[in-house]
Amino acid sequence: MIESEERARLVADHIYGTWRARKGWKKPLFITSAKGVYFYDDKDKPYLDFSSQLMCSNLGHGNKAIINAIIAQARKLPYIGPGFACEAKASAVEALLDVMPEGLNRFFFSTSGTEANEAAVKMLRQYMAPKYKIISRYRSYHGATAVGVSLTGDPRRWYAERARCTVPGIVFAPDPHCYRCPLKLEYPNCGIQCVEYIDYMIKEEGNVAAVFVEPVVGTNGKIVPPPEYYPRLRTICDENGVLLVADEVMSGWYRTGPAWALDNWAVKPDILTTAKGCTGAYVPTGITATTKEIADFFEDEIMCHGHTYSMHPLVLAAIPAAIEEYKKLTATGLPQRVSKHIEKRLHELMHRHVCIGDVRGIGHFWAVEIVKSRKTREPFNTKADKFAGGQTMTDKIASEALACGIYIHNWYDHFTVAPPLIITKEEVDQAVSILDDVLKIADREVEH
Numbered sequence: 001m002i003e004s005e006e007r008a009r010l011v012a013d014h015i016y017g018t019w020r021a022r023k024g025w026k027k028p029l030f031i032t033s034a035k036g037v038y039f040y041d042d043k044d045k046p047y048l049d050f051s052s053q054l055m056c057s058n059l060g061h062g063n064k065a066i067i068n069a070i071i072a073q074a075r076k077l078p079y080i081g082p083g084f085a086c087e088a089k090a091s092a093v094e095a096l097l098d099v100m101p102e103g104l105n106r107f108f109f110s111t112s113g114t115e116a117n118e119a120a121v122k123m124l125r126q127y128m129a130p131k132y133k134i135i136s137r138y139r140s141y142h143g144a145t146a147v148g149v150s151l152t153g154d155p156r157r158w159y160a161e162r163a164r165c166t167v168p169g170i171v172f173a174p175d176p177h178c179y180r181c182p183l184k185l186e187y188p189n190c191g192i193q194c195v196e197y198i199d200y201m202i203k204e205e206g207n208v209a210a211v212f213v214e215p216v217v218g219t220n221g222k223i224v225p226p227p228e229y230y231p232r233l234r235t236i237c238d239e240n241g242v243l244l245v246a247d248e249v250m251s252g253w254y255r256t257g258p259a260w261a262l263d264n265w266a267v268k269p270d271i272l273t274t275a276k277g278c279t280g281a282y283v284p285t286g287i288t289a290t291t292k293e294i295a296d297f298f299e300d301e302i303m304c305h306g307h308t309y310s311m312h313p314l315v316l317a318a319i320p321a322a323i324e325e326y327k328k329l330t331a332t333g334l335p336q337r338v339s340k341h342i343e344k345r346l347h348e349l350m351h352r353h354v355c356i357g358d359v360r361g362i363g364h365f366w367a368v369e370i371v372k373s374r375k376t377r378e379p380f381n382t383k384a385d386k387f388a389g390g391q392t393m394t395d396k397i398a399s400e401a402l403a404c405g406i407y408i409h410n411w412y413d414h415f416t417v418a419p420p421l422i423i424t425k426e427e428v429d430q431a432v433s434i435l436d437d438v439l440k441i442a443d444r445e446v447e448h
């Protein structure tokens with residue numbers, strides 16, 4: 001056995017994988033380096049990262065400005081406890097104030113999206129007490145810990161429920177998913193009943209403190225709601241005295257075009273949580289941003305949350321560097337041009353492949369949904385198949401694409417096209433031409 005295979009085996013034998021049965025992770029690909037939109041294995045084979053890893057490497061790999069900022073901070077002050085101030089903390093605040101939606105200017109720092117949401121829930125439940133219920137949606141993922149997974153609508157919650165690691169007080173609303181409308185209605189004649197139903201839920205449930213949304217749903221389908229949805233949701237929240245929380249962990253950081261996905265509808269949340277792209281994934285970060293009004297409540301109230309690594313200087317040093325890189329990149333106009341190209345190329349793929357039922361998304365954030373029949377929209381696999389142990393059709397597509405040098409993240413019903421924002425049109429074309437070939441696997445099994 002060659003050495004890297006042995007090293008990969010050592011990893012798989014001794015480390016728990018994430019969200020998987022151990023037997024499904026026996027021979028992980030051994031990666032040695034990454035640069036730009038590519039990462040490389042031990043044989044120097046390049047893989048085009050068409051999903052930015054877990055939709056987090058928004059600035060691509062090997063960004064010198066971010067790496068240098070982390071190195072400089074490591075030399076100067078790699079760690080100081082959360083109780084102290086330091087320049088890295090001050091600079092991160094300054095940079096965030098510049099990019100956050102107006103009015104969201106108080107921050108809690110952690111090290112993941114899950115923790116950012118955990119903090120948000122504690123804060124909002126203290127602030128809104130005695131109201132405590134939260135409305136989330138079925139097509140959602142909000143994190144792995146008890147609170148995050150309880151907010152989650154996708155099948156990962158089912159397993160956490162078996163582990164008795166969920167919390168009460170969370171109810172689920174219908175998704176604004178027009179391709180598979182849960183209310184069996186059709187836009188625009190539907191009256192956006194999916195959002196009107198949230199008004200009904202708030203009034204019928206009682207004790208609702210917040211509505212928690214991924215503004216553009218990430219892992220669970222890149223769902224972009226109709227234009228009326230978020231302005232109406234904001235009004236419903238205001239009329240009922242309920243907070244609106246935007247989980248921008250995946251949809252934030254220019255992934256959908258503007259800095260925040262909710263900016264697409266000019267809607268502001270009361271709390272915004274984020275992670276992933278805020279350092280371009282170079283160091284693990286979570287941010288919970290609130291209004292001053294919420295922060296003022298905690299002048300006397302104990303905010304019952306914290307970590308040894310809250311405001312870790314290495315993490316905070318990466319934030320201003322990443323924000324500067326996003327600004328420079330968007331000023332070139334490249335992401336804006338390439339996002340239109342991605343949209344066009346994916347729709348062309350849909351014309352050529354009967355297995356594609358839907359192409360949807362915005363910016364650099366797209367889902368290609370694979371179906372058995374375009375006419376009936378019958379899927380190859382359902383939610384229950386995700387962790388059932390077999391290979392889904394999108395698993396087959398993703399693993400064949402990987403063998404051909406294209407990395408795509410996949411879910412049970414679609415695969416993700418969410419490349420780093422630095423990708424060029426030529427690199428998009430390279431990936432699309434390989435997918436063009438790979439998709440024949442599913443075309444052959446389409447029912448005619």
Ligand SMILES: Cc1ncc(COP(=O)(O)O)c(C=O)c1O
Binds near residue numbers: 117
């Ligand atoms: C929308 C959303 N929220 C929260 C999380 C959890 O973030 P993390 O994996 O950093 O804990 C994720 C992760 O994919 C996510 O997509």
